[in-house]
Amino acid sequence: MTTAINHQPPRPSFLKATFAVTWKDLTAEFRSHELFSAMLVFSLLVILIFNFALELDITTRQSVTAGVLWVTFAFAGTLGLNRSMAVEKDRGCLDGLLLAPVDRSAIYFGKAISNLVFMLIVEVIVLPVYSFLYNVNLFNPGLFLVILLGSIGYIAVGTLLASMAIQARTRDVLLPILLFPVAVPVLIAAVKASEGFLAGSDFSTIYAPFSLLIGYDVIFIAVAYMVFDYVVAE
Amino acid sequence: MQSKPLTLKILDIASVLALAIATYLALIYAPEEAMMGQVQRVFYFHIGTAWTGLLGFLFAAGLGITYLVKQDIKWDIAEVAAVEISAVFFFITIVLGSIWARPIWNTWWTWDPRLTTAAITELIYVAYFMLREGIEDPDRRARFGAVYTLIGGLSAPITFLSIRLFRTIHPVVIGSGDPNATGTFAMTPRMEVAFFFGLFAFTVIFIDLFWNRIRMGQLAAKVEQMKLNLMH
Numbered sequence: 186m187t188t189a190i191n192h193q194p195p196r197p198s199f200l201k202a203t204f205a206v207t208w209k210d211l212t213a214e215f216r217s218h219e220l221f222s223a224m225l226v227f228s229l230l231v232i233l234i235f236n237f238a239l240e241l242d243i244t245t246r247q248s249v250t251a252g253v254l255w256v257t258f259a260f261a262g263t264l265g266l267n268r269s270m271a272v273e274k275d276r277g278c279l280d281g282l283l284l285a286p287v288d289r290s291a292i293y294f295g296k297a298i299s300n301l302v303f304m305l306i307v308e309v310i311v312l313p314v315y316s317f318l319y320n321v322n323l324f325n326p327g328l329f330l331v332i333l334l335g336s337i338g339y340i341a342v343g344t345l346l347a348s349m350a351i352q353a354r355t356r357d358v359l360l361p362i363l364l365f366p367v368a369v370p371v372l373i374a375a376v377k378a379s380e381g382f383l384a385g386s387d388f389s390t391i392y393a394p395f396s397l398l399i400g401y402d403v404i405f406i407a408v409a410y411m412v413f414d415y416v417v418a419e
Numbered sequence: 420m421q422s423k424p425l426t427l428k429i430l431d432i433a434s435v436l437a438l439a440i441a442t443y444l445a446l447i448y449a450p451e452e453a454m455m456g457q458v459q460r461v462f463y464f465h466i467g468t469a470w471t472g473l474l475g476f477l478f479a480a481g482l483g484i485t486y487l488v489k490q491d492i493k494w495d496i497a498e499v500a501a502v503e504i505s506a507v508f509f510f511i512t513i514v515l516g517s518i519w520a521r522p523i524w525n526t527w528w529t530w531d532p533r534l535t536t537a538a539i540t541e542l543i544y545v546a547y548f549m550l551r552e553g554i555e556d557p558d559r560r561a562r563f564g565a566v567y568t569l570i571g572g573l574s575a576p577i578t579f580l581s582i583r584l585f586r587t588i589h590p591v592v593i594g595s596g597d598p599n600a601t602g603t604f605a606m607t608p609r610m611e612v613a614f615f616f617g618l619f620a621f622t623v624i625f626i627d628l629f630w631n632r633i634r635m636g637q638l639a640a641k642v643e644q645m646k647l648n649l650m651h
Binding site (some may be wrong): 342345346352353359362363366370377398401404410415416 | 487539542543546549550551552553554555559562565566569570571573574577578580581582595
């Protein structure tokens with residue numbers, strides 16, 4: 186043997202580490218269904234409550250569908266974010282993850298991707314249910330794209346803030362208070378763009394909220410990437 | 420803790436005087452506005468507090484970044500001071516604006532971009548204090564506070580842009596006016612004196628409060644350290 190033995194285990198690549206964290210979350214979730222079922226049942230309940238709160242008759246439906254959908258997604262997203270981070274904290278998993286010899290932002294991206302997957306699955310189920318219950322056609326590729334972009338922005342900030350919120354004494358109530366005021370732009374832009382696509386407006390009117398969504402996503406993913414180290418540092 | 424520096428004592432007196440003069444200029448010296456009447460006089464303080472409040476938030480975000488880079492607790496103390504004073508100033512701005520809007524816009528509140536952004540910005544900084552409140556470890560509290568001011572400082576302008584997608588009725592007194600704005604007016608020289616002195620007065624008051632609040636923050640950090648020492 187001429188080659189020296191390397192005692193150090195090889196450092197996994199950034200992408201590999203990210204997907205390992207995502208994969209861990211998805212596997213745990215597909216075995217327990219804890220988070221997903223809670224988010225889904227909660228979303229359906231929110232939609233039902235809106236039916237009574239807003240008297241969703243045919244004319245109202247046209248104008249409020251985008252708003253109702255985004256409020257539902259935002260609430261369900263908060264529920265999911267809180268739970269996905271609380272699980273890590275409760276059983277000391279976060280410390281274990283932090284000990285892993287990987288870039289810490291890989292943990293952030295891993296968690297964010299799994300949170301995004303949960304949110305998207307819930308949305309994929311809520312959309313046809315909403316269509317069915319309220320007889321509104323939501324099959325619209327533009328709307329799907331807006332939902333994807335909006336969810337990315339919401340989860341990007343949400344994952345970062347959730348990892349701060351779970352370390353606080355008041356963690357059960359803190360996340361929505363921290364998240365909603367800073368997620369306002371993404372929600373406004375998403376509602377505006379969704380409304381535009383649902384009403385079949387010309388793209389020139391949707392262009393402004395649409396580009397705001399992309400801008401928000403880029404800015405906040407970059408910020409989260411830069412500051413996540415400070416959030417989990419001991 | 421050393422006793423209050425002389426410069427700060429002078430600054431204290433200067434800010435009280437500045438506030439008195441600004442009040443005189445706004446309430447008596449400046450002429451009554453022809454269209455809106457006496458209620459227009461809140462404008463001088465409205466802009467003064469808004470200006471310092473907004474700059475204070477940006478300043479706080481800058482201090483937050485400095486803290487994250489330098490990891491020295493003094494930057495955190497300064498950041499809390501800036502956010503706290505700005506939050507109060509900004510609240511005063513909103514209340515004064517509301518008083519003005521009641522007769523001019525015929526409503527206390529409207530979901531205009533500036534008003535909405537102001538309300539959301541204020542809520543961001545309320546959330547900031549709730550976040551800090553929930554964390555005992557001083558280092559972690561400082562780090563989280565810095566991260567949140569940074570996120571808040573970035574998100575507030577984007578909120579403004581996103582609500583700009585709707586039209587505005589808020590008057591633009593300095594710079595170009597929007598034809599939809601209600602309550603715009605042109606300033607006479609005497610009004611300008613009151614206006615610029617208002618800006619100056621609130622800047623002085625901000626600096627004075629900021630300095631005092633930093634001293635208070637240093638004392639609070641000291642007390643907290645003593646408590647921790649006692650417990651161990």
